[in-house]
Every structure is written in structure tokens, then in C-alpha cells.
Amino acid sequence: MKDKLALLGGTPVISPGDVPAETFDKLFRKMVLTEEAKAAAMDVIEKGSFSFTDVTEKFQEEFAAWQGTNYAIAYCNGTMALTAAMYAIGLGEGDEIVCSTKTYWGSVSQAINFGASPVFCNINDMLSMDPNDLERCITPRTKAIMVVHYYAYPCDMDPIMAIARKHGLKVIEDVSHAQGGLYKGRKLGTFGDVAAMSLMSTKSLACGELGVLVTDERKYYERAMAFGHYERNNENYIRECDDLKDYFHIALGGVKGRANQVSTAIGRDQLKHYDERCIEIRRAMSYFWDQLEGLPGFRPLRVDEATGSNMAGWYEPHAAYYPEELGGLSAKRFAEAVRAEIGGFCYEGGNFCLHTHPFFKTFDLTHKGVPSRIAYAGRDVRREDHLCDPSLKKYCFSAPRFNYLDRSVIDLYAAGYRKVIEKHRDLLTDDAHEAQGGRWYGSENQK
Numbered sequence: 001m002k003d004k005l006a007l008l009g010g011t012p013v014i015s016p017g018d019v020p021a022e023t024f025d026k027l028f029r030k031m032v033l034t035e036e037a038k039a040a041a042m043d044v045i046e047k048g049s050f051s052f053t054d055v056t057e058k059f060q061e062e063f064a065a066w067q068g069t070n071y072a073i074a075y076c077n078g079t080m081a082l083t084a085a086m087y088a089i090g091l092g093e094g095d096e097i098v099c100s101t102k103t104y105w106g107s108v109s110q111a112i113n114f115g116a117s118p119v120f121c122n123i124n125d126m127l128s129m130d131p132n133d134l135e136r137c138i139t140p141r142t143k144a145i146m147v148v149h150y151y152a153y154p155c156d157m158d159p160i161m162a163i164a165r166k167h168g169l170k171v172i173e174d175v176s177h178a179q180g181g182l183y184k185g186r187k188l189g190t191f192g193d194v195a196a197m198s199l200m201s202t203k204s205l206a207c208g209e210l211g212v213l214v215t216d217e218r219k220y221y222e223r224a225m226a227f228g229h230y231e232r233n234n235e236n237y238i239r240e241c242d243d244l245k246d247y248f249h250i251a252l253g254g255v256k257g258r259a260n261q262v263s264t265a266i267g268r269d270q271l272k273h274y275d276e277r278c279i280e281i282r283r284a285m286s287y288f289w290d291q292l293e294g295l296p297g298f299r300p301l302r303v304d305e306a307t308g309s310n311m312a313g314w315y316e317p318h319a320a321y322y323p324e325e326l327g328g329l330s331a332k333r334f335a336e337a338v339r340a341e342i343g344g345f346c347y348e349g350g351n352f353c354l355h356t357h358p359f360f361k362t363f364d365l366t367h368k369g370v371p372s373r374i375a376y377a378g379r380d381v382r383r384e385d386h387l388c389d390p391s392l393k394k395y396c397f398s399a400p401r402f403n404y405l406d407r408s409v410i411d412l413y414a415a416g417y418r419k420v421i422e423k424h425r426d427l428l429t430d431d432a433h434e435a436q437g438g439r440w441y442g443s444e445n446q447k
């Protein structure tokens with residue numbers, strides 16, 4: 001019964017063993033390491049130089065050259081790099097910072113540590129910041145915009161930068177999903193005043209536990225360095241920011257952001273291969289989505305490369321989902337049916353929208369007796385009714401990310417999605433799943 005959906009007792013499109021274990025590993029492994037990368041990591045281990053900065057300083061130089069910015073600073077993780085970026089641009093008490101609501105919490109939550117308030121902007125059909133909703137979010141208190149290139153889809157930077165300039169706002173880019181990606185021929189992470197990104201082990205540019213901040217501005221570089229570093233918070237680095245000089249030797253944030261050199265050693269080697277690997281991933285992913293072209297129910301997050309934009313390393317491929325085109329079948333049920341056909345990979349929802357989490361409604365970090373998000377806001381930024389408008393809800397599901405083009409295997413995975421779309425009616429009768437699903441962070445089992 002090849003025709004019957006696997007979820008309803010039919011034979012799955014892909015059965016265990018159909019894709020040999022070795023092929024599976026090569027095709028889907030997130031963190032691919034060369035022998036040179038392993039040797040470089042081992043060298044740090046043998047020398048016990050985890051906490052030194054010699055390797056990290058080389059990594060930073062190479063990263064800045066690759067990124068095309070004057071400066072790069074490594075941090076222990078992406079969340080810390082983003083926190084340093086907020087300090088760099090001077091985010092402070094009573095400020096507001098606008099971010100799209102559908103993202104990982106590390107994009108903007110830490111703004112409350114500065115007494116600033118995250119304000120949430122809506123998303124467009126490609127799940128990224130909707131420039132048409134941006135000006136509504138801006139008030140005289142707005143200091144910055146946090147732009148997240150969500151699931152590697154480059155945000156529409158032309159209108160976003162025009163609005164930022166018009167209102168005199170700083171722009172930080174969170175490039176954690178899209179390292180090396182392009183928007184109209186220009187590298188993501190070079191539009192804003194500062195950019196920061198995670199290079200943790202499941203990101204496209206995977207280096208272990210690592211974050212990087214990049215900028216062209218000396219002042220932002222020095223401030224970011226002083227915030228999360230201490231042995232390098234000294235006269236070699238802090239040359240122009242006189243106001244920081246009294247505080248040499250102690251990290252100004254009271255937080256330590258030093259990168260582990262195992263990760264920066266791996267990072268040096270990953271950088272050498274990354275662009276090449278991304279080209280291959282894009283060939284494979286383009287082929288995959290092409291196989292599903294024209295089917296109802298979804299639009300993949302992808303860009304036309306003829307415009308000079310691209311999907312970088314296609315971090316967590318996703319498609320926007322339109323249940324009304326499949327008889328109202330919920331994203332959750334759809335994904336469940338695809339998983340039954342192909343043995344995983346298809347999960348509904350992406351990150352839940354941040355504005356719905358109690359952290360942004362009630363959490364009182366500093367015991368001020370007021371939710372920290374609005375403790376210094378001067379207004380209740382939690383009134384976000386527009387973000388709950390059901391017509392604006394965006395549903396989505398994920399797809400496998402192929403490391404290289406293997407047509408015969410990719411055809412099998414595409415066939416799994418096609419089968420569910422073609423037979424979706426069989427699922428409608430028992431579709432009791434109202435939920436469109438999602439999760440607070442990446443892990444597939446964590447809801």
C-alpha cells in the first residue's frame with residue numbers, strides 16, 4: 001500500500017535503511033570538520049591554551065577580512081556578542097529597541113539588562129521583519145532596530161535602512177542564521193552599525209560554542225571590547241574612547257565574554273571552507289525546492305539569486321504554510337504526516353513569537369515590582385494587539401538541509417512532501433489539531 005499515507009498505516013516513502021548510514025551522515029551532518037580543524041583543536045587542548053588569546057586574535061583578523069569589516073571580536077557565544085553590540089551602540093535605560101517577534105530569544109531579550117524595552121515588529125510572508133510595520137513601532141524613545149535574517153532569508157534592508165536613517169536610529173544585525181549571505185550583492189552584517197552572530201555547532205558556520213561581533217566603527221569596536229573582555233580591555237585596544245580608560249582591566253558589563261580557543265581554532269579552518277560549502281548547499285536546496293514547485297499549501301523561504309541576494313548556508317530551511325490551500329489541514333498535522341513518510345526533518349511552527357512569552361509580560365529581573373521590560377519604558381510597550389490579529393498569523397514547517405546535491409536521495413525526500421500534499425484530504429477527517437505548533441528555541445522536542 002505505497003499509496004496510503006504512512007501516518008494512516010501505509011508504507012513510508014523512505015524506510016529505515018533506504019538511505020545508507022554513511023550517506024545520511026555526509027548529507028545531513030551540521031558540523032563538518034576537516035582533519036586540519038581537528039588537529040588545530042587538539043593543539044589547543046595539548047597546549048592547554050583554551051583561555052589564551054593568540055589563536056583568537058588570528059581568527060578575528062581572518063574573520064574581519066572575510067566579512068569585509070574593519071573589526072571583528074570573538075565571544076563565548078552569540079548571545080554575548082549581541083549583548084556587547086547593544087552596549088556598543090549605547091543602548092541604555094528608557095530606550096526602546098525594535099525587533100521582529102519571530103526569532104530566538106537571544107536576539108533581543110538581554111535588552112532588559114540595560115533597562116531598555118524590546119518592542120516587537122510584525123513579520124512578513126517570509127517570516128522576517130516587515131518594513132511596513134516598522135514605523136508603527138518607532139517612538140521618540142526608540143534607539144535601535146535589531147534586524148534578524150531569520151532562517152537565512154535576507155531582510156529587506158533597503159526600506160529598513162531608509163526608515164532607520166529617517167529616524168536617526170542605530171541598526172544591529174543578528175546574522176546567526178545567515179553568515180556570509182548577500183542582500184542585493186552586499187554581505188549581510190555590513191548594513192547596520194554593528195552586527196553580531198552565533199557560530200554555535202548547529203549554525204551554518206559551525207565552530208563549537210562561539211559568537212562574533214563585526215563593525216567598521218572604531219568606537220563601537222572599543223566599546224564592545226571593553227564590555228565583555230578584560231585582559232584585552234587596555235591601552236592596546238581602547239585608544240579613542242577616553243571615557244572608558246579609567247576602567248581598564250575590568251570588563252565593563254561585569255560579564256566575561258572570552259572565546260574558548262578550541263572554538264576559534266576550529267573557526268579558522270571552517271572559514272576557509274565555508275563559502276564553498278554554502279554554494280553546494282544552495283545547489284542542493286534549490287534542486288529540492290524545485291522538485292516541489294507549483295504544489296499548493298506552501299512557499300519556501302528562498303530568494304532569486306539573480307537579484308544578487310542568496311540564502312547563505314540555508315540554515316534550517318523553512319517554508320511558509322497556507323493551511324487554507326490544503327483544506328484547513330493544520331501545520332502540525334501536515335508536519336507529522338511528512339515525518340511519517342521521511343523519518344523526521346519536518347517540524348511545524350519555527351520559533352514561537354517572543355511577544356507571547358511571559359518573560360516579556362511579567363518577569364521582574366531586578367525586583368523593582370514592575371515587569372522589567374517596562375520598568376523604565378515610560379509607556380506600556382506590551383500592548384501588542386496588532387501582533388495577535390489572526391489574519392497576520394504566519395505558519396511554517398521545516399525541511400531537510402542537504403549538504404550537497406545528490407539528486408536520487410533528494411528526490412526521495414521531495415517525494416515525501418509531495419505525497420502528503422497530494423493526499424492531504426485523507427488527513428482532514430481526523431484532523432483534530434488546531435495548533436499550528438512551534439517552539440521557544442531550536443530543539444525539535446522542546447515545545
Ligand SMILES: *Cc1c(COP(=O)(O)O)cnc(C)c1O
Pocket residue numbers: 077078079080082103104106107148174176177197198199200210211
Ligand atoms: C543561535 C542564535 C543566537 C544566539 O547564539 P548562541 O551562540 O546560542 O548564544 C542569537 N540569535 C539567533 C537568531 C540565533 O539563532
